[in-house]
Amino acid sequence: MLANLGGKLVPSTALEALRVDQNATGYLAHVALPEGGFVIGETTGIDQITIDGTDTSVQTGVDGALRLYYRSRSQQSTYEAWRILDDTETLDFNGKIAVIGFSVNGAEKTYDTIVGPLPSGAIVSEAIDQIASDTFLVRPAWASNAEQGVLLIVGAILIILIMQTRAIWGFLFLLASISAGSYGAWFLFDTEGWLIDPTLPTIALAFIFITTAIVNRFRIEAEVRFVENQMTRRLSTSTLSKIIRRPRLLPEHGSLRNVTSLVVGLRGFNVIADRYLEDPIAYADILNRFFTPLTKTVHDRSGMVDRYMGDTLLAIWNAPLNVQNHAMKACDAALRMREQLDSLNEFLEEDAKRQNLSHIPLSVSIGVETGSAIVGNMGATQRYDYGVLGEPISIARYLRSHAIDYGPAVIVGDGFKDAVGDKFALLEVDLVSTPRHPDGWRAYALLGDSIVRASPKFRALEDGHRQLFDAYRNQRWSAARESLAHCRGLNGAIPTLYDFYEGRIRQLEKEPPGENWNGSYYAGRF
Template identity: 25%
Template sequence: MAVKITDRIGRRLGFRLVGLGLILIGCFVRIVDPYPVQMSRLIYFDILQRISPRIFDPDLPVRVVDIDEKSLTAWGQWPWPRTQLGQMVERLGDYGAAAIAFDVLFAEPDRYSPIRLLQDPSLSGILQVDRSAINLDNDVKFAAEIVKWPVVLGVAARGSESASDIVPKAGLVEIGENPAAGLVGVSHWTSLAPPLGESAAGVGGVNVSPLGGLGVVRRVPVLWSGPGGVMPGLGVEALRVAIGEPVYFAEGSQDELGIMLEVGVGDFLLPTTENGEIWVRYRRDNPGLYLSADDVMRDADDPALRAEIEGRIILVGTSAAGLFDMRETALGESVPGVSIHAQIIEQIILGDMLSRSDVTAALELLAFVILGVVVTVVMSSFGAVASFIAGGMAAAVVMAISWLAFQNQSVLFDATFPLAGGMANFGLLAGYLFVSTEREKRVIRQTFSHYVAPEILDEMEANGHQLRLGGETQEITVMFSDIRGFTPLSESVSATDLVELLNELFSEIGDQILIERGTIDKFIGDAVMAFWNAPLPLENHPCRAAMAALKMRKALDVFNASHLMQGRSPIALATGVATGAACVGNIGSRRRFNYTVIGDVVNVAARIEQNCRHVDYDVLVSHTVQQVTRSDLALLEAGYVDLKGKREPEPVYVLVGDTDLAGSADFQALQAAHLSLLAAIREQASQAVVAERCDECARLAVAVEPGLTPFYRALPGRAADFRAEIHTGGPLFSHHNGQRKAAE
């Protein structure tokens, strides 16, 4: 007993060590953080936002002036002349905009400037202008207009060296160990056509993701590290200009270099990632955010438009399809890039900022470890089912913590890794438990196989090792199938080839029995015995057995066409099926027994199979089978036959086909002709009439089942099998026997 306890403790300890190893591997994977782990985390955060997106507040001081299709139709293709944009700035300024930020680029001088047009060699000899207009420059006029108002111009990151260095307009105060050193870097910014850069109140980066970044926009850099200094993003720069702040505050780690914690602008604090990005808390795109540029450009003073612009931060951008500024959000929407800048300003003003710190990541790892420990300890002590329940409860707690943290604190807590890691641990540990258990079962099975038959072991496993002699009486369907002409076949091949042939054949036909959920009782030389409705109840089991016989017929055709039968005569089967009561159970001695069936129905099925030669057809079924399946199968009456051990002949039926065949027009015609033939026989019509109707049936059978042709050819010699008086034991009974013996 002490040895058993020691073994049990040793196995449990080994199991827990395996669980601990899996937990350590999971921790290593989370620290390395490969791409699949990152993507699952990001997708989970998207799902959180889709479940509970931010609500649009029309009272927030942010609007987008949209250069939409309507505006392009009214004012011409993009880019518009800078004089026209100056008019837009003037209109927005007059309407009282707190800040005007352009999410468009002014990298090159205006091509519509008179000075530029006159410098074009193809136009210099054509255009004639007043000398006073020669030096007119639209960029100068645009700069003269924007200097009057709080205008922010946009620049974009680019990789080429053809751009000029852009100097930020705002100062930066760093707190900590140089937090700006870890910002997302930009090699070069697009230039601003002179003198626009000097006239603007602010300059901001229009990119919503690092250079080359594609796909869903989840994080947007607030500050960029550029060649001319730290450049703010367009949205936060527009906010700074609107509130009149000259500097940003960047707070970083006091112990590590280049770690950004948060950015301050005025009274607003923005928690950031260590490289200066913020998580965007999205809302559904709303038409209330947008004002058409066409409406702004109209000369008439519109009080409703003034109410939308006055005191608000105005972002100028485009949603026109041809200008390619559409980006995908975490909510699965495609929105103009300027809308993302607007949403950043909204969430800064609301203070609804998503955050995710190293502490959160550490708590996620701790949640994974706790889940792994719960799964390991419970499974090692109480098994897989208890572990699944306990792990499921722990996973539900993790999910609840993640949701509450997002909903109430705007904290992004990743539940995917603890859950996925916990499930992976559960699956691997369950697999380990299964393998170790199966190994023990194999050892026991190998030991017992020296003493009992394999089928007994199967039932021992199924019934908890509680076996006893005896059985129970129930209705079953029995099938016997025998190879015709086996003796000539065995004489024509070697014993080795014969065994290979039989194994292949029994595999083919045995599969059909199993497909129809039959139980193969035994192989008896060149025959197979199977039964249905035991050990498990089976609905419509006579039909199942009949369908198995039909499938065996098709499988035999395939087998006869295989390479094993090349150069050999085709194999034929004779199959008998009967339904009746039998005793099903373990039958034998107390030391060795078999699971089998005993009863009259077994003998009936075996004798019906033997009469296939007499009837000259391959599949015969008993009257009990026909009574149950006549509406589902194509059956034809085959008369009464003698069964060895039976006092009176038994009615049998040939199985022609399945339900589809039974409903076909060809079979219906054959069935009508068959009934006419039987009527002629029972009315004792002349031999000529019987022969004529047999020929008619044989002709119709070609289109239904060619195997019926021998059946109808032999039928005139079996006319006595169909006489109505046979089953009564009357005078024709002995006449029938004598007639059949004479025929034989």
């Protein structure tokens, strides 16, 4: 509205026409300055020009420019010059400002506007009309900062949403944000005449969405590959699918979880191994025949096969995913494992006949314990290796290695008994002390389910063992031997266990344990 020509401020045609029309003498330019000389978030400059001595003022941008609010072509008041010169038509211009357009040979220069090409006179008349009617389009000084602030906040939320959830939710949020921003900009334009530009934030948000979605896709694929590398052979297909959908279920660092550990190995495998040392294919085939049904048993009961060690398998329940009644599922798996050597023994028997060797049937030793363990990366920084360590694993390994001394295939610990309660037939076989548990923890033989537990045969055997250990732990060796003899005559007796305690009693008679002995066997640290 004001131009600097040769150091002088020259008003625009529209502004000067209004000044002359109102017999005013000059103009007042209002400049917005920051308080204290410092401002954040606003642009300083001219914000209003007033015709001195009148109520007419023009709201401008900081550069003094007037943003025109064009009317449609049908609303514009335009008259051809010949109509003014024609005496037959009376035109009333009283109280109005007429803008006469200039043309050369009837062709006036036009300027492109949002309503189409317009001559300069029409543009000036639009400005005069707009000022006279006090209708202005204003871009607030804070508009740019508001647009950038909205872009920053919405962009941050969009990134977090995409990275933490699925891209579809980010896309829906993007659509909602763009729709809300566009409607808000139009609403402010329609009601207040404010010019808020949603275009740049929309383009920027679309770019943020595309970039973040691509980066997140690469991240998800990397996490899926990581999960598959770690868990494909450890978990069942259904459990693996759950972790692939939520890879963060695998902790990057160690954490405590209550787990049930099962360690199963072969009894008598050393003899079989010696026969096949020079035939590695057959040796590996035997182990594959052993581990394959056991692995399926673990997977079918929501367990994880943590690793294979020689002829031993370590399975974990309740890691990495929560498993309801994990101790009972491990117990059910252990009972089924006892029955899964038939096909392997049939194969070994046929192969022994082929080689004219005696057949040595294989059986399993299983240790099970429940308790708190550390789960997470048990490898190196360079090579992540998900694993489980802790007392339940150590005790299960100890029980597995000593199950051959106790006799029954499945031996469980105190923690497991506390977890399953009275739902299984558990028969006490030992009291084992360690540096961490000087008073000892009890070991039990798992003989069957609740039906076995309710049978009279098991009840009689349980009473016999109670009498045996009462005499044994009170160092009444004669009474203990009598109880051993009594137990041998019961249905379901465990001869291997009783032979084992006969040997212990003989050793303790030679080397008395002392008056403060509680009947535990000191196993040391393991």
